[in-house]
Amino acid sequence: MSGLDATERPDAHTALVRTRVGKAVVAVLVIVMSVWIVGPNIPASPVRDRVEVVWSPAIKAGFKQNWSVFSPNPRAQALEVVAVAEFADGTTTEWTLPELGQTIGAYRSYRWRKWQERIRLDSNARYWDSSAAWIARDVARGDELPVSVRLIRRWRDIKPLTANGIVDTKVNEFEFHVWGRVDG
Amino acid sequence: MVDIAAPTAALLERTRSQFDAATHALLLRKRPAWLLAIMRILFGLVVFGWTATMAVDVGSLLGSDALVPLEFASQDRWNWFTLESTGAAWVAIGVLLIASVAITLGWRPTAWLVVTFVLLVAVQRRNPMILNSGDVLLRNFALILAFMPTGAALSVDRWRRHGRGALWTAPDVAPWGLxxxxxxxxxxxxxxxxxxxxxxxxxxxxxxxxxxxxxxxxxxxxxxxxxxxxxxxxxxxxxxxxxxxxxxxxxxxxxxxxxxxxxxxxxxxxxxxxxxxxxxxxxxxxxxxxxxxxxxxxxxxxxxxxxxxx
Known part of the structure; x- marks a missing residue:
């Protein structure tokens, strides 16, 4: 005991395990939470399909598990998503992700980089139009929206390190979506 | 004929006794609450940092006209709290900031940790395109920390119950949540x-x-x-x-x-x-x-x- 004195009333968590019923409650809690923590990580298999009903409520409630980082290999591409906005007078402006700095700003910019990493994928095509529309509002000159926004992905393949060093690769570019202003 | 009933019973009894002792040491043997308090304070500060950095980008990432529109918010799960407008996002961010301060100071931290979990899930489901593993870990830790007596030491709760002098002492607590x-x-x-x-x-x-x-x-x-x-x-x-x-x-x-x-x-x-x-x-x-x-x-x-x- 390192508290005030030995008669100090214990906290609710500690008091719970003073009775048999409390111990049983704690045992159930620990078992359920342990299954919720470990279960979702089990690799896909027919067995998993049969038992995942046990932890699916946890996932539905927002208690998720997915810890595959840089796996099975790190991504072999460096990438960038830019947008080219064209105004009615024919001038263009290029939109890029906000530059937020490397110290404190790094705790904001990781979100924008995640968006960039995902928006480029064809599987996320449903997000393209709304993202381009947001960019159009972001680059608007006062009330004047651009007439079009082209979303462009740029990428550079990253070759594995060898005993001879690294090989530079060229930057590729592909326009993957065009948004057009709807006047009404 | 060798009688194996007695040795078997003894072995079972010894095994049960060892299991009970191990379970007791793992889940019930009380330890000073300092660690839980320090973890709570640091976690509260991280929640504050997470929320403050998100607050700067509410309009761009969570608002009604955000990069990802409302109809694409993650809706295939239990939606116990949906952020349907910029105002709702601001309310969630505001409450999260209050929760982070309460957790850091140790004012009813268990309740605020549950609130934090619910709000983090709501905010993060509003825009699933921007999440990384740290964001998911943040909400998991919020829920798990709620199973611990994190306010038992270095907390406003302890100060209110036992006076200022108690801030520099820590009771022993059961470690099952840890x-x-x-x-x-x-x-x-x-x-x-x-x-x-x-x-x-x-x-x-x-x-x-x-x-x-x-x-x-x-x-x-x-x-x-x-x-x-x-x-x-x-x-x-x-x-x-x-x-x-x-x-x-x-x-x-x-x-x-x-x-x-x-x-x-x-x-x-x-x-x-x-x-x-x-x-x-x-x-x-x-x-x-x-x-x-x-x-x-x-x-x-x-x-x-x-x-x-x-």
Whole structure:
């Protein structure tokens, strides 16, 4: 005991395990939470399909598990998503992700980089139009929206390190979506 | 005919007794609450940082006219709280800021941790395109910490109950909730290790590739490091070795100080070179759960006993 004195009333968590019923409650809690923590990580298999009903409520409630980082290999591409906005007078402006700095700003910019990493994928095509529309509002000159926004992905393949060093690769570019202003 | 009933019964009884003792030591044997208090304070600060950095981008990332429109918010789950407007997002962010301060100060932290979990889920489901592992870990830790008496020491709650002098003492508490955060930490390390089955991890060059993914680098790594086969091999296989060790050997009491130090070093270097957001700080908080609470108590007691200069 390192508290005030030995008669100090214990906290609710500690008091719970003073009775048999409390111990049983704690045992159930620990078992359920342990299954919720470990279960979702089990690799896909027919067995998993049969038992995942046990932890699916946890996932539905927002208690998720997915810890595959840089796996099975790190991504072999460096990438960038830019947008080219064209105004009615024919001038263009290029939109890029906000530059937020490397110290404190790094705790904001990781979100924008995640968006960039995902928006480029064809599987996320449903997000393209709304993202381009947001960019159009972001680059608007006062009330004047651009007439079009082209979303462009740029990428550079990253070759594995060898005993001879690294090989530079060229930057590729592909326009993957065009948004057009709807006047009404 | 040999009678095996008696020896079998004795063996079963001995096994049951050993199991009871191990379970008691693991879940029930009380330890000083200092560690839980320190973890709570650090977690509260991380939630504050997460929320404050999100507040700057509410309009762009969570609002009615955000990058990801409302109809694409994650809706295939239980929606117990949906952010349907910029105003709702601001309310959620505001309450999260209040919760983070309450958790840090130790004012009804269990209730605020549950509120934090619910709101983090709501905010994060509003825009699933921007999440990383650290964001998911943040909400998991919020829920798991709610199973611990995190307000038992260094808290407003303790001050209100026992007076200001009690702030420098900590009661002994049951550690069963702490085991859950330790399990979560080990699961993160194990499956991070397990999933790295690619050839770049096997041949010792993966870290060079990571350093060259420009869009996720923080402070760029120097070229001499990225191309140094020996150092890159050390970092690549070292990462795997540390992740595996943190899964298994952390449970060996004697190795813990070294492994906690290695874990801190791993996350420090990841944080320096890679944009991982709040993942590193959270993992370091998780590593603290393996620190020796009795050792900490002895250090604090010794410091209190040392006469202070007049």
């Amino acid at each position: 085991r859950l955060i330790q399990l979560q930490l080990c699961v993160v390390y194990f499956f991070a290790f397990w999933s790295k089955g690619g050839d770049l991890w096997h041949n010792g060059t993966a870290v060079s590739t990571v350093f060259r993914i420009d869009d996720i680098t923080r402070f760029g790594s120097p070229g001499w490091l990225t191309t140094n086969v020996a150092l890159i091999g050390l970092f690549t296989w070292g990462t795997l070795a540390i992740e595996l060790a943190l899964t298994t050997l952390l449970w060996a009491r004697r190795l813990r100080p070294v492994l906690i130090g290695l874990g801190f070093l791993l996350h420090f270097f990841i944080d320096v070179f890679v944009l991982v957001g709040f993942f590193g700080p959270l993992m370091m908080i998780g590593l603290l759960s393996f620190a020796d609470a009795d050792w900490l108590e002895r250090r604090i007691a010794a410091r209190r006993a040392t006469p202070q200069p007049a």
